[in-house]
Amino acid sequence: MNIIDFVRLLRPWQWLKNLMIFFPPLLSGALIHSGVAERGILPFAAFCCASSASYVFNDLADQDRDAHHPDKKSRPLPSGRVSRTAAALLCCVLLALAVVISWRISSAFIAYIIVYLMVSACYSMYLKNLPIIDLFCISLGFVLRLYGGGEAFDVYISDWLFLTVFLLSIFLSVGKRYSERRHLGTAAGDHRRTLEEYPDGFLESAMYLSGAAVLVTYSIYAISTPLLVYTVPLCMFGLLRYLMRIKSGQSGDPTEALIKDVPLLATGTLWILMVGWSVYQ
Structure with a gap:
């Protein structure tokens, strides 16, 4: 195991999706106001931790199936470069960080993060096997980011x-x-x-x-x-x-x-x- 494999488990390139939280202030004209951009650091970090936790959880759920996938078999878990225990521990740390960071923002923001994590977990365990519902689960993740951004910046959606x-x-x-x-x-x-x-x-x-x-x-x-x-x-x-x-x-x-x-x-x-x-x- 090395640090690069753990970074790959986090899928940091997918954090681009979390920039959705900045859409409300950007489109409302509030992003250039003093302190607004800095105000988005914690919400962005919270969703990055939550989304990475969901990716690790999904990789744990799909490890056996991914081992036979032409592309996914080289990922840290199915390739065996990272153990299930280490991945599970990483997932728990990310979950804790997401909740702790969200706690510093607002109770409503925590609710968005928790719903996001619950939907992601249900998706990984079962909902991804249901046609159309799997698409709606993915879409809900983006919608929750949007409304989380609205809550963090106090902008109406x-x-x-x-x-x-x-x-x-x-x-x-x-x-x-x-x-x-x-x-x-x-x-x-x-x-x-x-x-x-x-x-x-x-x-x-x-x-x-x-x-x-x-x-x-x-x-x-x-x-x-x-x-x-x-x-x-x-x-x-x-x-x-x-x-x-x-x-x-x-x-x-x-x-x-x-x-x-x-x-x-x-x-x-x-x-x-x-x-x-x-x-x-």
Whole structure:
């Protein structure tokens, strides 16, 4: 065992998802106020600890199955480089840190963290085997990050922003499942039960449906803010680029796509700059 393997168990590259907590102050125009950015350090750390704890717990639950996966077999647990005891201890430490940090923020924030951890645990143990429900569990994780950010920064979450985040996370989750099914082929069901339960064409249709819904809800949300509507074409480009990536056989993991796909990374960066120009001018 070495420190690198423990870091890999934490999946720090997935912490990008926790930046969702900064969306409420960013979009409300509050992020540049004195002390607001620093105010997000503890909430971000709490969700990083909670999400890493859920990743370790999921790896513990899937260790035997991951050992036969073409890519996941090289992970620290299924490869045997980290023992189950060490991983379980790490998970407990992360859980304790998440709760202790959340306690310093607010009781409502603790509730969001606890619900997140409960949903993640139920997902790892059983819900990930239920078609459609597995997608909703993943989406709920993003929604809880959004509302956790709203609580931490005392910013109201509009209905249209909630719908946009919910539908976008469904779209990305479906895309990831679709790419996994294509990559694993006939062995898909051996590694993830739901992949063989989704009928042929269902995941592809769900991608198009949720992608179109995201564009509609985001457009309605953007209209409420002067100049933000001009980010809608950028949103359209990002959705189409992700679809093209998936259909061409590349990985559908949202974090990997954002980091490794230059056009998607440029789209995300430009979106932030345009939001800043629209909201903070």
